[in-house]
């Protein structure tokens with residue numbers, strides 16, 4: 001790869017040590033390089049450590065084994081340069097949709113008029129017009145998810161860590177959001193690590209797809225998926241279908257392994 | 265504009281319907297109390313009890329009315345209310361502060377945890393003689409007694425509330441650039457507010473109860489003191505008047521607290537459910 005790695009993971013392992021119960025080795029010697037402005041999709045069976053990996057890059061969990069650097073600097077804590085969209089949204093329930101989106105902009109010290117306008121732009125973008133003053137408890141799962149996406153996009157991080165950001169959306173909304181995301185990245189290019197269970201989505205959005213093994217999580221294979229995706233019926237093109245098929249088989253193998261271990 | 269017009273008309277149209285729906289509910293809710301009061305009145309007039317043992321409710325109401333006209337009622341009511349609310353305010357500030365410190369600093373937890381564990385289940389009224397010895401029998405000692413009792417539920421609720429805050433909420437705030445100082449005020453306390461409010465809803469009636477008990481035991485003005493005075497003069501109507509006044513005051517305070525809760529927690533899913541109390 002010609003471009004220098006912006007995110008560099010070297011032999012990162014992570015063990016959860018709950019106060020009660022047994023230790024879990026969630027990640028085992030994971031190494032990964034993500035170039036500046038690259039879009040990497042992360043696939044793998046449930047419980048293989050995808051969220052954990054994002055938490056480590058985000059600086060929310062301490063890196064205890066191995067090293068993670070972003071722009072050459074060791075990750076020691078969270079920062080607005082790495083925006084995360086949590087799998088379970090993590091919206092502030094006491095703030096409205098608008099309040100949630102404004103929070104990050106306020107923390108950045110953006111002037112009031114400007115941040116109000118920016119928040120409104122992102123509300124429109126994710127199709128939540130008319131729900132600006134609703135609280136999260138009044139929203140559907142998909143609406144919460146769109147609020148969470150808008151909240152993170154609004155403060156414009158250089159790196160986006162997205163944990164199944166479209167998981168709660170119906171197929172149509174999902175398609176629209178994917179297209180919207182691609183448009184945003186064309187305007188303001190970003191480095192993205194994107195967790196998903198949807199192989200088609202991964203192949204469509206990503207430059208590379210990393211398939212993780214069942215727990216303890218490792219990067220099993222990385223598949224290059226950078227090809228021209230502008231065609232009208234891209235989902236039916238042969239290159240596309242073949243890539244989906246290849247990755248689908250890799251993921252399926254791991255899912256069976258994870259399943260098998262669970263039942264023994 | 266058109267939309268607003270329609271909703272206004274709809275509201276006017278449904279208002280009598282709404283009243284028709286709510287009124288029976290309201291009556292039904294008051295029914296048990298009304299029945300109890302009626303039974304009291306009938307029993308008192310039946311001759312089973314002497315008026316000294318059980319004065320009729322109407323006589324008690326008349327007595328309250330006269331006390332109100334004379335002004336005694338208001339002095340006693342105001343004093344009891346002042347003591348209970350002062351104690352409650354101290355409990356809110358100190359209780360939330362101690363609870364927060366306990367959840368955030370190991371040192372504070374090490375120091376306060378044994379005190380709370382021993383103090384919470386203990387009958388704090390046992391401190392009364394000591395408090396009288398140290399602080400006398402006036403406002404300060406009555407308020408102190410109420411604080412000693414009512415602060416524990418606030419501390420416990422704050423600790424539990426803060427412990428229950430999801431780590432992802434804190435992470436997402438830090439992700440958006442919140443500092444450690446921002447976190448407490450902007451994320452931790454709002455997220456723990458439903459639990460803290462529950463603690464406060466326990467603490468307020470407790471503060472009132474202990475205030476009245478302290479007034480009864482220490483004497484002086486206040487609803488509790490007035491009841492003991494009436495009892496000393498064998499004025500049974502006065503004693504029962506005190507009971508009714510305390511019940512009414514307690515109800516008003518609890519009701520006010522649940523209204524405040526609904527306002528503060530308008531964002532909470534519970535706010536969309538119909539009220540029960």
Ligand SMILES: Nc1ncnc2c1ncn2[C@@H]1O[C@H](COP(=O)(O)OP(=O)(O)OP(=O)(O)O)[C@@H](O)[C@H]1O
Pocket residue numbers: 016017018024025026044045046047048049050051052053087215
């Ligand atoms: N807080 C925790 N304490 C203990 N173990 C945990 C904790 N969080 C996760 N784990 C364990 O770590 C492993 C990886 O969890 P993680 O959430 O990263 O998986 P995931 O790949 O994101 O799964 P999913 O696709 O279901 O979201 C899981 O097997 C889980 O048992």
Ligand SMILES: [Mg+2]
Pocket residue numbers: 050051052087163
């Ligand atoms: Mg996950």
